[in-house]
Amino acid sequence: MHMHKLERLWLMIGSGALIVFLLVIGVNAFAMGHTPPSDSNILDPTQVDLTAPFDDPGLKKIGDNEYELVLVAQAFTFQSNDELKIPEGATVHFKVTSKDVVHGFQIPKTNVNMMITPGHVNTITHTFDEAGQFLILCNEYCGVGHQAMGVPLEVIK
Amino acid sequence: MMNQMIVDRNDAKLSMAHLFIAFAAVLLGGIAGLLQTLVRSGTIVLPAGIGYYQLLTAHGILLALVFTTYFIIGFFYAGMSRTMGKFYDQPYRMGWLGYIVMTIGTVLTTIMILLNEGTVLYTFYAPLKASPWFYIGLTLFIVGTWLAGGAMCHQYYIWKKVSHKKISPLFSFMAVMTMVLWFVATIGVAVSVIFQFIPWSFGWVDEINILLSRTLFWYFGHPLVYFWLLPAYVCWYVIIPEIIGGKIFSDSLARLSFVLFLLFSIPVGFHHQLLESGISPFWKYLQVVLTFMVIVPSLMTAFSLFASFEIAGRKKGAKGLFGWFRALPWKDARFFAPMVGMLIFIPAGAGGIINASNQMNQIVHNTLWVTGHFHLTVASSVALTFFGIAYWLIPHLTGRVLTGRMHQIANLQTVLWAIGMFFMSGAMHTVGLLGAPRRTAYTTYQDNPDALGWIPYEVTMAVGGSILFIAILLLIYIITDLAFFAPKGKEDFPIGEVAEGAEKTPAILENWRLWLGIATVLILVAYTVPVVHMIEHAPPGSPGYKFW
Amino acid sequence: MGVLEEKKETARKIVTTKEGPNLKGTMIAVMLLGGFIVLSWFGVYWLYIVRL
Numbered sequence: 001m002h003m004h005k006l007e008r009l010w011l012m013i014g015s016g017a018l019i020v021f022l023l024v025i026g027v028n029a030f031a032m033g034h035t036p037p038s039d040s041n042i043l044d045p046t047q048v049d050l051t052a053p054f055d056d057p058g059l060k061k062i063g064d065n066e067y068e069l070v071l072v073a074q075a076f077t078f079q080s081n082d083e084l085k086i087p088e089g090a091t092v093h094f095k096v097t098s099k100d101v102v103h104g105f106q107i108p109k110t111n112v113n114m115m116i117t118p119g120h121v122n123t124i125t126h127t128f129d130e131a132g133q134f135l136i137l138c139n140e141y142c143g144v145g146h147q148a149m150g151v152p153l154e155v156i157k
Numbered sequence: 158m159m160n161q162m163i164v165d166r167n168d169a170k171l172s173m174a175h176l177f178i179a180f181a182a183v184l185l186g187g188i189a190g191l192l193q194t195l196v197r198s199g200t201i202v203l204p205a206g207i208g209y210y211q212l213l214t215a216h217g218i219l220l221a222l223v224f225t226t227y228f229i230i231g232f233f234y235a236g237m238s239r240t241m242g243k244f245y246d247q248p249y250r251m252g253w254l255g256y257i258v259m260t261i262g263t264v265l266t267t268i269m270i271l272l273n274e275g276t277v278l279y280t281f282y283a284p285l286k287a288s289p290w291f292y293i294g295l296t297l298f299i300v301g302t303w304l305a306g307g308a309m310c311h312q313y314y315i316w317k318k319v320s321h322k323k324i325s326p327l328f329s330f331m332a333v334m335t336m337v338l339w340f341v342a343t344i345g346v347a348v349s350v351i352f353q354f355i356p357w358s359f360g361w362v363d364e365i366n367i368l369l370s371r372t373l374f375w376y377f378g379h380p381l382v383y384f385w386l387l388p389a390y391v392c393w394y395v396i397i398p399e400i401i402g403g404k405i406f407s408d409s410l411a412r413l414s415f416v417l418f419l420l421f422s423i424p425v426g427f428h429h430q431l432l433e434s435g436i437s438p439f440w441k442y443l444q445v446v447l448t449f450m451v452i453v454p455s456l457m458t459a460f461s462l463f464a465s466f467e468i469a470g471r472k473k474g475a476k477g478l479f480g481w482f483r484a485l486p487w488k489d490a491r492f493f494a495p496m497v498g499m500l501i502f503i504p505a506g507a508g509g510i511i512n513a514s515n516q517m518n519q520i521v522h523n524t525l526w527v528t529g530h531f532h533l534t535v536a537s538s539v540a541l542t543f544f545g546i547a548y549w550l551i552p553h554l555t556g557r558v559l560t561g562r563m564h565q566i567a568n569l570q571t572v573l574w575a576i577g578m579f580f581m582s583g584a585m586h587t588v589g590l591l592g593a594p595r596r597t598a599y600t601t602y603q604d605n606p607d608a609l610g611w612i613p614y615e616v617t618m619a620v621g622g623s624i625l626f627i628a629i630l631l632l633i634y635i636i637t638d639l640a641f642f643a644p645k646g647k648e649d650f651p652i653g654e655v656a657e658g659a660e661k662t663p664a665i666l667e668n669w670r671l672w673l674g675i676a677t678v679l680i681l682v683a684y685t686v687p688v689v690h691m692i693e694h695a696p697p698g699s700p701g702y703k704f705w
Numbered sequence: 706m707g708v709l710e711e712k713k714e715t716a717r718k719i720v721t722t723k724e725g726p727n728l729k730g731t732m733i734a735v736m737l738l739g740g741f742i743v744l745s746w747f748g749v750y751w752l753y754i755v756r757l
Contacts, residue, residue: 011456014453035438141210143705464726468726481730590749
């Protein structure tokens with residue numbers, strides 16, 4: 001099919017830019033381990049309270065300044081048996097599921113953002129380099145109290 | 158000679174019937190939108206009984222589904238009648254039947270929302286469970302659009318048989334292509350609603366497979382945005398060249414871009430599910446790559462449009478590199494509104510590429526950035542183009558004219574829209590990057606400092622929303638005037654002609670079996686393995702919840 | 706400029722006019738558009754990297 005030579009040039013440049021974008025995110029995702037949260041673990045969404053580790057949600061120290069934070073999302077809060085306080089520089093593995101409807105899990109100012117679908121576990125890891133107040137919030141509509149669904153997370157010196 | 162052609166009177170009635178509902182939906186949806194921005198910024202509290210999320214559901218359904226779909230179908234009936242001639246009896250009757258079925262569905266769904274039985278937003282994610290009649294209303298709506306698409310395909314089929322032509326008029330080809338895209342896309346949501354939601358909401362089955370329902374929804378959800386966009390592209394490719402006194406840059410490339418949209422706009426739904434469990438990173442990335450393929454026809458479109466502007470301008474004697482840009486008919490409302498829409502599509506498209514960029518989605522997913530994004534795409538690029546079409550289409554269909562004074566008022570409407578959207582969408586994009594969630598009522602999360610920092614942006618959104626609402630009132634004034642009060646006369650239905658010397662359109666572009674075949678293969682490649690996995694490795698399903 | 710080169714020059718000019726209309730302005734316009742896309746994309750990518 002005939003194409004103006006400048007259009008052909010433009011499409012080459014444009015597609016070239018798209019390929020660069022794909023390579024950048026592809027390498028970052030697969031070679032540097034930053035694929036988006038895609039946990040494949042499943043559980044019975046009606047038996048969350050009886051299923052480990054969600055039968056005892058909370059903060060567990062698993063290494064040198066490394067923690068696992070297990071949370072149960074439910075309308076309209078994130079359930080934990082421990083206070084959400086972690087030391088500066090800590091790496092936290094968030095492990096979350098939902099007891100009822102679909103929820104979101106997001107911490108503003110970080111890349112922590114994932115969907116929590118009932119029956120599925122989702123996980124994401126973040127290192128908190130600086131002390132301060134953080135907020136875990138639900139970013140998927142889950143009912144009339146959705147806007148109240150947020151809990152503070154404190155990173156202390 | 159072509160420009161003397163007018164739409165048949167009966168076809169005009171069918172088209173107008175759709176346009177009336179479309180603009181009524183704009184008014185109602187606009188009121189809901191205004192109230193939402195006022196609530197979210199903490200400016201007002203809704204009077205007892207009305208919920209924020211109820212308004213949000215109404216806003217989404219009325220504007221993203223009702224306004225767009227009715228307008229698109231009405232526009233296509235008129236354009237097909239204009240380029241292929243009067244609708245034959247059978248497709249004509251099917252068109253009215255589709256209208257009735259769609260409207261019953263719309264009314265039923267609207268009643269359920271008003272009764273607060275369907276406050277599940279227009280994405281109706283399970284396991285939030287609405288009344289079965291909410292889902293039945295949506296089903297009827299979709300079935301109605303199938304009848305409309307069937308009417309158009311039937312008309313096209315008869316026309317081809319009678320005329321013995323291999324190549325149909327560009328407008329009609331694009332209309333049929335858009336409806337074919339719609340058929341393939343709606344299969345997903347129809348399967349989900351009929352086999353999952355309706356039996357579950359009636360209580361015939363206890364549980365629903367959440368991930369499957371979301372995947373079927375987004376199989377539909379992304380081509381849905383192309384179903385909104387393609388009719389705007391029809392205007393940009395076919396109608397705008399005629400209005401600016403130019404020619405269609407290339408008939409074949411225009412068709413090719415529509416073929417590419419059919420192929421690549423469907424197997425890409427995972428880019429809405431990038432942050433979800435149960436789908437492996439490989440399949441997500443594969444669909445991200447396919448998503449990037451669908452950007453190419455838009456790059457082609459950008460070039461074609463600028464080229465038809467430049468050629469038209471140079472023919473009129475415009476000098477220099479950009480003299481042609483100034484030579485465009487900026488005072489012509491039929492041009493100005495769609496042109497502002499096209500320009501807004503530049504940041505809109507850039508935002509879209511960011512959204513689809515795999516892990517970068519973690520920055521923007523479910524934040525107000527996304528809301529800002531689709532208020533640029535569908536609520537500006539598409540909406541302004543549709544308004545620009547209505548300015549000549551409605552008087553053409555009702556035997557009236559768009560007067561000089563009305564051109565000015567319409568241009569004011571466009572300017573107000575652009576200003577309002579600059580504030581609203583700009584604030585949404587910015588505060589989204591700061592982390593403010595979308596689809597959330599007024600909140601400070603117990604005076605959390607981050608959340609308190611979002612409030613100035615939310616106030617800016619309300620300012621923008623208020624300007625937009627004034628623009629909507631102005632729009633309704635213009636539409637009412639054009640439909641009932643404007644001076645009697647003859648308004649052109651502009652259809653561009655192809656530039657001389659452009660090559661003959663290859664017949665392969667109209668080979669439906671070939672393109673549908675390739676589209677099917679791509680869909681199967683992108684979806685078979687992950688969907689089989691989500692059925693075989695499904696957790697126990699979820700019961701329904703009514704948390705509103 | 707030699708005769709031969711002059712001939713080449715005119716030949717090239719004919720070829721360019723045959724290539725179609727003058728679309729330099731279009732090319733610059735789409736390149737500006739492309740530049741905007743690239744800048745905003747890397748802007749958000751930078752944000753992603755900073756927030757890792």
